[in-house]
Amino acid sequence: MKITKPLNLALLAIAGLTFACGGGEKTTETTTAEVAAPAAPAQEVSLEDKYKDDPIYIKGIEKVKGSDCTSCHMVERKIVGPSYADVAAKxxxxxxxxxxxxKKVIEGxxxxxxxxxxxxxxALSEEDAKDMVRYVLLLKK
Ligand code: HEC
Incomplete structure (x- = not known):
């Protein structure tokens, strides 16, 4: 039998409860925990996985990783700069x-x-900056 993590925690809680007050409310506790346990999130394919075999992706990510872009940009999450997915959507x-x-990457x-x-x-050549931007704009959801 596979015991899920939330259920495990619930069982631990029940164990604690049993220890603390002599085993009352065991059934109630279990039911509540089961209802509260979140459904497993559907497994989504990341944008990295979706495009990783595309030649534009392969060429662009190499140049992006060789520069400082990743310190301000992530693929699917905004940090200092917008996520690449947001830029691609725009x-x-x-x-x-x-x-x-x-031009904006080169000039700021x-x-x-x-x-x-x-x-x-x-320091970026126009060609390198364009390859990076093509990679960014590829990352559409
Ligand atoms: C120090 C942080 C920082 C670094 C490093 C950085 N960016 Fe940005 N980037 C930003 C911010 C902030 C914006 C939003 C600028 C704005 O609002 O006009 C942005 C915007 C962008 C945009 C969208 C521009 C637009 O006008 O919509 C692209 C494309 C981009 N960055 C690519 C890159 C690439 C490629 C690199 C690496 C060569 C890079 N960035 C490095 C912070 C950074």
Whole structure:
């Protein structure tokens, strides 16, 4: 029999209760714990897994990891900068958008996502910045 974690905890609690007050309310406790136990979340495929075999992904992530992007951006969670998934949801992956965003990565900028600026990356070539942006815009849900 597989005992789930919440149930395990409930059993521990009951053990404690039994010890503390002589075993009263055992049935009630069990029922409450079972109702309160959250349903297991549906297993979703991460965006990383969804796109990891795409050549745009492979080329882009290598360059992104070689730069400082990951200290401010995560794929599916906003940290200092917007998540890549949010950026991908905002812009179609057209040549104009790739060029515009690559320019922003190189020159830095502020005001689209909030008051926190993205610092410039003057050492990046236009080609590298574009490969990074193509990777970012690929990460659509
Ligand atoms: C010091 C933190 C920081 C670093 C490092 C950083 N970013 Fe950003 N990035 C931000 C912030 C903050 C914004 C939101 C700027 C705004 O609101 O206009 C942003 C926005 C963006 C956007 C969306 C721009 C827009 O106009 O919608 C892209 C694309 C992006 N970053 C890619 C990158 C890439 C690629 C790198 C690595 C070369 C990188 N960022 C490194 C903080 C950072």
């Amino acid at each position: 812009y179609e992956s057209t040549e104009e958008n790739v060029a515009m965003l690559a 900028g502020v005001g689209v996502w909030g008051e926190v600026p993205m610092p410039p990356h003057p």
